[in-house]
Amino acid sequence: MGVPVPVGVVALDQVLEAGTRSTLLACPELTVCEPGNARVAVLTVDRLGPAELDMVRTTRAQPKRPAVVLVAGSLASGDALHALAAGARGLLLRRDADASRLAHAVLAAAQDDCTVPTDLLEQVLDQPEGAERGWAGGSLSDRERSVLRLVADGHETAEIAQRLAYSPRTVTTVVHDITQRFRLRNRAHAVAYALRAGLL
Template identity: 65%
Template sequence: MSGLVRVGVVALDPVLEVGAVGALRGSPDLEVVAPGGPAGVAVVVVDAVDERVLDLVRATRAAAHAPEVVLVATELAPADAVRAVVAGASGLLRRREADRPRLARAVLAAASGDCTAPPDLLAALLTHRAAPLADPAGGGLSDRERAVLRLVADGCETGEIAKRLCYSARTVTGVVHGITHRFRLRNRAHAVAYALRAGLL
């Protein structure tokens, strides 16, 4: 079982938890762990995104094993998506779209450091602007960083980004790591949300 991605489910409603566990157990690439067990990815299932849910995402990311978080919500507006990513979510799904294959893909993408979101939500996120944020480095993004982040925002994984931009996968990973380190961000999904909010993309 060592090659399987360990995944846990966190839900405020026991019925939602049972449904998510059932869907995840059907994937041959995943191992569902008991609540509170060490997992590489945690699926957080909620009805709506509010402060309590954002606190739950933050607390889940802050757990000892620091799992990546895939947030599955009944209602998920663009502003909610930005807030969830800033709180630490790596993947976003609406419950009606979270069938077994999509949920498994989102978990596997999060485990490999990629972020996922519904295509229409990504399109809305790309046009969403909030109040500008300060750039601690004072230099914004380079053309290369902007190109990589745009493809991350489009839902591309590391290998696909490397192929499209004619970079190595290591270079793409390094670019994303450099952005997250410089801006003190949690992950690549947070980097995309930050860049969008700051008007850097």
């Protein structure tokens, strides 16, 4: 086992913060630290509103630019897309955030991967018509499509590289190029928009 990933906890409610800390302390791959020193920050909220979205943005803007995993008690329609657009790299509903799933989301975020459960991804796909305009006139190469399909299936960078016989750096570059070209925030955003636009 390698060096534990430093993870911080941010919450507006002390009870939520204590519960999240307790869950993270059960994960030997992680070490809980102050948010300012974290590689990944776990934001735990009851619901997602303007204040919570500002927390995501503020946390991402800290000097060490930690990746953000958002754990929410509930997410209304459209909240998943707003969270991803604000910079979250992982989404979990609190009822699903046991030690194993939370650790998986944190470790993925630390590797610059993104995790979004299927039911939350469907929320993103159910956005109103026109949400996919960023893809207008765009297309994906066979290589880009292959990489995004495996991202959509939940594979991490190393797994994708192995399956496609690419280097991990090539996989990261492909995803980065897609997100930059279509002005998307992260991998989950790219997959959701590609599916909605019929490019996958």
